[in-house]
Amino acid sequence: MLNRFVKKLSGLAVLGPNDVSAIEHATSRPRRFAPRKDLIREGDEPGPMFVVLEGWVCRYKILPNGARQIMAFLMPGDACDLHIKLLAEMDHGIQTLTHATVATISRDEMQAMMNRHPNIAAAMYSAQLVDEGIMRAWIVSMGRRNSIERVAHLVCELYLRARGIGLTHDDEFALPLSQLVLADALGMTAVHINRVLKELRLEGAMTLGRGSVTICDLAKLIQIAGFDENYLHRRLRSVD
Amino acid sequence: MLNRFVKKLSGLAVLGPNDVSAIEHATSRPRRFAPRKDLIREGDEPGPMFVVLEGWVCRYKILPNGARQIMAFLMPGDACDLHIKLLAEMDHGIQTLTHATVATISRDEMQAMMNRHPNIAAAMYSAQLVDEGIMRAWIVSMGRRNSIERVAHLVCELYLRARGIGLTHDDEFALPLSQLVLADALGMTAVHINRVLKELRLEGAMTLGRGSVTICDLAKLIQIAGFDENYLHRRLRSVD
């Protein structure tokens, strides 16, 4: 079974065999979770770093009025914040969206690995910068894109991220998220997401159904979204 | 003249006299900028790290349709991303909003300082985590708060951040930003911001005028915003 964490970090820095086996060793005892299970909750004391190996996970926050906002999707290969242990308590929760297998790496273990493997350290820092770029892109989307642009932009992002870790088949990839989950990520209503998806389908840009997305016309989707992949910093991956 | 970068980092980790003088030395040759000057533009190759010593600066992005979204405000003491040099090019611009004095620290110099001063390194990592928390809070605001809540939340955030570096006077602090700038940060229209500010004034929560904010009723402002200061991780500052 391919280790997606290795796959992802390989895309961010040049890793040698020693680096790879160190990563594989560190993630060799993952745990399996059912959907909707909190890995950590808002207010908890931060624990080890999580690395998603399979399935989908999200960062989220529940507001006093009960509304949920999802702030990030973690797909296989993604890890949560490096230095998280420095904080006294979590300011948001992390929850599985599907069945997921997740490895944990203690801060000490991670620190030791980064000390012994500078390439891994560089990859982790780059990953963090990309994650920040993604957060900024979400802010831009929520602030200045309308609903159809927002949906299109998110799908572009997820498609490229999935492709980067080898999870796409041609123009299709698994997106096992309900419309309610997408709505909570995009700051919209599930009802409205539904109408937007219909519009994108009628436009011939993409279709979402039964847990997977088909990109019918990537150029059109990109144009609708005003998508510029620059922020995913794939150029880093030119070392492939 | 107080060095706000020292002030800020002191709030995030325990710094000794050596640490402080290292920071002061690194920021001893700042440059002065007029308002609306780009420190770096989207697409540029990343250069040294910027540290804002005086004035206001923002991260921003311009969309194809010409709309601007501000993704972060940097106030005195704030620095831009640590590992930025790892990226091939900037995915956003950084621009002054007011007259500002900004120091630059090269990646090598920063790295050397963090190696020699672990406390500084810890403070920098904490600062980064707080910045990420702020970004997540912005996503939550844009996604799930209405306009009055959004404005109130931003003012709460800026007030506490300003207080943390000693820039408040009782219930007042300088906020030399036009309503258009606030609008571009909050994903709203300047016209609508204006109406919301009027509402907040009539509610007796706060007033904004002539470049400064007066918090009339902090409890009410917090209640309107649904503000929870947890995400600013001030607990770290208990070492004061």
Added chain:
DNA sequence: CGAAGGGTTGATCAATTTCAATCGCGGTGG
């Protein structure tokens, strides 16, 4: 078979944008 959750659609409502004008004030040139 029945219940539950997710998806789909229509009708209406509310928040926010857009468009258009006016106001006020600091700075500038005459």
Added chain:
DNA sequence: CCACCGCGATTGAAATTGATCAACCCTTCG
């Protein structure tokens, strides 16, 4: 010193987007 200029603030009215409310359908699952 004063008229003029221009940007930012302010207000009103109309237009638009997206939310809300309410059904209904379909599939899955116990």
